[in-house]
Amino acid sequence: MSYKKTSTYVARPIDEKGVAHYTSEENAIWEELYQRQTKIIQGRSCDEYIKGIELLKLPHDRIPQCFEVSNVLKKITGWQLEPVPALIPFENFFQLLANRKFPAATFIRRKEEIDYLQEPDMFHEVYGHCPMLTNQAYADFTHTYGKLGLKANPAERALLARLFWFTNEFGLINTPKGIRAYGGGILSSMNETVYCVESEIPERKPFEVMEALRTPYRIDILQPIYFVINSFDDLFKLVNSDLMSLVREAQRLGDYTPVFKMES
Numbered sequence: 001m002s003y004k005k006t007s008t009y010v011a012r013p014i015d016e017k018g019v020a021h022y023t024s025e026e027n028a029i030w031e032e033l034y035q036r037q038t039k040i041i042q043g044r045s046c047d048e049y050i051k052g053i054e055l056l057k058l059p060h061d062r063i064p065q066c067f068e069v070s071n072v073l074k075k076i077t078g079w080q081l082e083p084v085p086a087l088i089p090f091e092n093f094f095q096l097l098a099n100r101k102f103p104a105a106t107f108i109r110r111k112e113e114i115d116y117l118q119e120p121d122m123f124h125e126v127y128g129h130c131p132m133l134t135n136q137a138y139a140d141f142t143h144t145y146g147k148l149g150l151k152a153n154p155a156e157r158a159l160l161a162r163l164f165w166f167t168n169e170f171g172l173i174n175t176p177k178g179i180r181a182y183g184g185g186i187l188s189s190m191n192e193t194v195y196c197v198e199s200e201i202p203e204r205k206p207f208e209v210m211e212a213l214r215t216p217y218r219i220d221i222l223q224p225i226y227f228v229i230n231s232f233d234d235l236f237k238l239v240n241s242d243l244m245s246l247v248r249e250a251q252r253l254g255d256y257t258p259v260f261k262m263e264s
Contacts, residue, residue, distance in 0.1 A: 097146020
C-alpha cells in the first residue's frame with residue numbers, strides 16, 4: 001500500500017535468479033532491527049505471530065530474499081512475497097492481494113530512520129506482516145480483502161484502506177494472556193509494540209467494522225485508537241459478509257471527528 005506521494009528510497013532490482021543484492025550496511029540494519037524487535041515482541045505479540053516467526057525461519061544477519069519467504073508461505077497458506085518498487089498504487093496493491101501475493105519493496109530504511117519510517121520497507125513487510133500470513137484465517141481474510149478492493153471505486157478503496165489500517169497494520173487481539181498485537185505496523189515498530197499494549201494513553205475499542213470505517217487515522221504518530229478483535233475468524237467472517245454495503249453506509253454517515261490534530 002502506498003503511504004507517500006514521493007519516495008527517497010529506490011528498491012533494489014531483482015536479478016535473473018530472483019536475488020536482490022544488498023550492501024553490508026543494509027544487512028547490518030536488518031540484523032539490528034531483527035535482534036532488538038525479537039526481544040520487544042515477547043509477551044506483546046499474539047501466539048499466531050510468534051508461531052509464524054518460527055515457521056518462516058528468517059535470517060538474523062541479512063535481509064531475506066523474497067523467494068526464500070515465498071517458498072515457506074506457499075507451502076503453508078499458498079501466499080508468496082512479490083518484489084515491488086518503493087510505492088505502488090491501490091490498484092496494484094489490491095491486484096496482488098487478490099492473487100495471494102504480498103508486496104514487498106526491496107529496500108531497507110537508512111540508519112538515521114531506523115526507529116521510524118513512513119514507507120513500508122523490507123523489515124516492515126517481511127518481519128511485520130509475513131508471520132501472520134502463515135495463519136490460514138488471517139491469510140484468507142487478506143486474500144478476500146484484495147478481491148473486494150479490486151471491484152471497489154476510489155472512494156470505497158479509501159475506506160477499505162482504513163479497514164486494512166486498523167486490522168492488518170495496527171490490529172490488536174484479545175487472548176487468554178491479555179491483549180496482544182498482530183498488526184504488521186505495530187510489530188515492526190519498537191515504540192508502537194510497547195505503546196499499544198502497555199500505555200494508558202490510547203483507546204482500545206472492541207472491533208466493530210462500522211466504527212473502523214468511519215475513524216480517521218494518521219500514519220506519522222503513535223496511534224490514539226486501536227481496535228481489538230476476539231479471534232482471526234472474526235476477520236474472515238467479516239469479508240465473507242456484505243462488507244461493501246457497510247462501506248457504502250459508512251460513506252453515507254461520514255467520518256467521526258479526528259481525535260488528533262490534522263496534518264498542516
